[in-house]
Amino acid sequence: MHLLAIDWIFLLEKLILIVIIISISLGVAMYSTWWERKVAAWIQDRIGPNRAGPLGLLQPLADGLKLFMKEEIFPASSNKILFLLGPCLAMLTAMMTSAVVPWASHLHIAGRDVPLQIADVNIGILYVFGVVSMGVYGVMIGGWASNNKFSLMAAVRGASQIISYELAMGLALIALVLHTGSLSLGVIVEQQAHQGYWNIVLQPLGFLIFFVCALAECNRTPFDLSEAESELNFGYHQEYSSMKLGFYLFAEYVNMFISSVIMATLYFGGYHIPFIHIADPNFAALAGFIFLFAKTAAFITVFMWIRWTVPRFRYDQLMNLGWKGLIPLALINLLITAVVILLHTQH
Amino acid sequence: MDVLLLQAVKSVATADVNSSINYLPIVLQLLVAIGIVVLMMTGTHLLGPKRKTEDKLKNFESGIDAVGNARQPMAIKYFLVAILFVLFDVEVIFFYPYAVNFRALGWEGFLAVLGFVGFFLVGFIYIIKKGALSWED
Numbered sequence: 001m002h003l004l005a006i007d008w009i010f011l012l013e014k015l016i017l018i019v020i021i022i023s024i025s026l027g028v029a030m031y032s033t034w035w036e037r038k039v040a041a042w043i044q045d046r047i048g049p050n051r052a053g054p055l056g057l058l059q060p061l062a063d064g065l066k067l068f069m070k071e072e073i074f075p076a077s078s079n080k081i082l083f084l085l086g087p088c089l090a091m092l093t094a095m096m097t098s099a100v101v102p103w104a105s106h107l108h109i110a111g112r113d114v115p116l117q118i119a120d121v122n123i124g125i126l127y128v129f130g131v132v133s134m135g136v137y138g139v140m141i142g143g144w145a146s147n148n149k150f151s152l153m154a155a156v157r158g159a160s161q162i163i164s165y166e167l168a169m170g171l172a173l174i175a176l177v178l179h180t181g182s183l184s185l186g187v188i189v190e191q192q193a194h195q196g197y198w199n200i201v202l203q204p205l206g207f208l209i210f211f212v213c214a215l216a217e218c219n220r221t222p223f224d225l226s227e228a229e230s231e232l233n234f235g236y237h238q239e240y241s242s243m244k245l246g247f248y249l250f251a252e253y254v255n256m257f258i259s260s261v262i263m264a265t266l267y268f269g270g271y272h273i274p275f276i277h278i279a280d281p282n283f284a285a286l287a288g289f290i291f292l293f294a295k296t297a298a299f300i301t302v303f304m305w306i307r308w309t310v311p312r313f314r315y316d317q318l319m320n321l322g323w324k325g326l327i328p329l330a331l332i333n334l335l336i337t338a339v340v341i342l343l344h345t346q347h
Numbered sequence: 348m349d350v351l352l353l354q355a356v357k358s359v360a361t362a363d364v365n366s367s368i369n370y371l372p373i374v375l376q377l378l379v380a381i382g383i384v385v386l387m388m389t390g391t392h393l394l395g396p397k398r399k400t401e402d403k404l405k406n407f408e409s410g411i412d413a414v415g416n417a418r419q420p421m422a423i424k425y426f427l428v429a430i431l432f433v434l435f436d437v438e439v440i441f442f443y444p445y446a447v448n449f450r451a452l453g454w455e456g457f458l459a460v461l462g463f464v465g466f467f468l469v470g471f472i473y474i475i476k477k478g479a480l481s482w483e484d
Contacts (some may be wrong), residue, residue: 011371014371015375015379017372018375018376022376066395067391068390068391069395070391070395071395071396071397071398072391072392073399073404075404075406076405077406077416078406088388091380091384092380092385093382095376096376098376099372118372118373118376119369119370119371119373120369121370122369126443130359133433146417147405147406147416147418148408148413149408150408150418152421156421156425157425159429160425160432163432163436164432165438166430167432167435170440170442171439174439174443174446177443177446177449178449181446181449181450182441184445193390204416212415233407233408239406239407241478242391244390246391247484260465315482316482316483319482320480320482323467323475323480327435327471331464331467334442335461335464338449338457338460339457341449341450342453342454342457345450
């Protein structure tokens, strides 16, 4: 009976954290659309959204409401169940990735240490990989179910792009795991705080490969071959309308947010703030959380900067870069890292 | 008694990373995520207008009348990439247990993995020489 009561507190704590984290990722995704348009406008010497609210800040709300109020269309020749399942799956996987990310260290409330991580599992990195690769089903199912040749083409392209870049991404991360010796994201952050420098110092090449692969996994320019509107009308979500279209667009931004958080966590110290030690645990957690968000915002801005600067790859160039460029490079990086660490530990 | 049990459960939840209780919140998150997806889908279904016409339900293919059906074979290259991905991804996953135990295994383990990387490379060079990844016909 006592055990049952205590489990409820644990569950409630996690439930509150989950609701907060998912709300934050949805909110960040919403405002990324606004920020993307502002960045684009700035790069192209325009003003950008400025009608809805001050600086156009209410624009994402208006866009969201518009998507809700639009007519839901199931094309007559489509497969109805899969057509609905596609965007739901894309959104679901986008919301699941955040489970293993450590957002900050502990909060200390009423004598309890509340870890600000939904699930501290010892296979954190593998979990992220598993869930991210589920995202490919959303694209594939949606494109196929539309029964539209352009959508199918885009979906098949997108799927083979995502799986190709996953290989190089995995290999780049192994070099990092050689150093950390753990797959838990929480441990990796604590290690970086303990050793005094961030992993980017040790793995600059690995980070670069990971970053390029993250762009490809999120279908961001220059790798947005599955949404190449000049060749494919609109992409795999061409037949979609209302919030089903919204889910696909939203999932892309949530994925971008999460991959930025993961990059900040693995290579840039996560919530660790260098040179400053804060004694009060609650204040330290809050400061760490804000610092992690600052890093994440910087990454998201770089993603956008790249989108509005670099033109799209051709498909054969994309595949060549992934298979013949990044995979051998990641493998060499892995071997060199292993030799250096072994030589270092011998002394 | 209460306090003791609380301590015990807390240490299980935070300290022991191998315990399966750590996976429980993931299930909880899945339920919350499914809840949000269902809620939003129902919302958009109820809010949007429903004025369907025959033209509206046709597929859009650049504004031209659609010819034939999209249920037809695609280029074999994409299928080949998927098959090769399965092969190489399994090999990549094999690196993970090694990477975690890397320091304990030392040079001996490294030499063994070097052999594994050799096999990986032989397969990799073979598929490239075979032209499995050349996209220009």
